[in-house]
Amino acid sequence: MEEKTRKEYIQNLEKLQGKVAAMGELARAAVEKSLTALFAGDTALAKSVMKGDDAIDDAIVEIEDDCILLIAKQQPIAHDLRVIATGFKISTDIERIGDHAFDIARTAKELEAPIPAGCVPLLRELGDAALWMVEAAMRCYREKDLSLADQVRKKDTEMDTLFEKAFYGLSNIAESPEERGRVTQLFFIARFLERIGDHSVNIAEWVIYLETAERIRHTKASSAPGR
Numbered sequence: 001m002e003e004k005t006r007k008e009y010i011q012n013l014e015k016l017q018g019k020v021a022a023m024g025e026l027a028r029a030a031v032e033k034s035l036t037a038l039f040a041g042d043t044a045l046a047k048s049v050m051k052g053d054d055a056i057d058d059a060i061v062e063i064e065d066d067c068i069l070l071i072a073k074q075q076p077i078a079h080d081l082r083v084i085a086t087g088f089k090i091s092t093d094i095e096r097i098g099d100h101a102f103d104i105a106r107t108a109k110e111l112e113a114p115i116p117a118g119c120v121p122l123l124r125e126l127g128d129a130a131l132w133m134v135e136a137a138m139r140c141y142r143e144k145d146l147s148l149a150d151q152v153r154k155k156d157t158e159m160d161t162l163f164e165k166a167f168y169g170l171s172n173i174a175e176s177p178e179e180r181g182r183v184t185q186l187f188f189i190a191r192f193l194e195r196i197g198d199h200s201v202n203i204a205e206w207v208i209y210l211e212t213a214e215r216i217r218h219t220k221a222s223s224a225p226g227r
Contacts, residue, residue: 094199
């Protein structure tokens with residue numbers, strides 16, 4: 001009976017990790033679609049991303065409930081406890097990535113048109129980096145890939161550089177009052193993308209903790225614009 005209980009417990013831990021991975025895929029897809037909506041001026045797609053945020057919110061509630069039940073019923077220790085704790089923490093970062101995808105989509109909807117051509121390269125470069133970080137962070141979680149987790153952490157320095165480039169580049173683009181208003185909204189998108197990168201780093205660092213029990217603190221420089 002004890003062996004059967006342990007087997008069910010392991011299965012439940014695996015199901016928890018599967019739910020976290022599925023939630024991560026929802027957030028990744030939301031980021032990708034929100035960027036597509038932004039660059040294409042596709043308000044219908046932007047609205048669908050916003051509507052889809054409910055599924056991400058529902059997922060985190062289910063994951064949190066599972067974590068609480070596993071702790072209450074099994075009193076896990078060592079690696080098993082880290083599986084549960086990191087599932088809880090990573091789902092929180094995923095939920096925030098989903099929120100930022102929602103914010104990008106909402107801004108795309110409000111713009112109601114493709115963004116000024118001069119802004120596209122700045123935001124596309126930043127967006128590509130953010131999307132890579134989300135994809136890589138979730139892949140290192142699924143595959144327990146510590147080398148990839150380190151790559152995500154190192155990518156954050158590049159992400160900060162791209163954010164500064166976008167920040168100052170956008171500042172020099174707007175000419176008319178109408179254009180300045182639109183570009184101001186794009187400043188917020190640049191910030192959302194930079195934050196998506198930060199949450200991806202958090203996920204990578206939780207993966208390192210999960211596999212090694214080593215805590216790594218993610219710190220940011222305070223000199224970046226807008227901080």
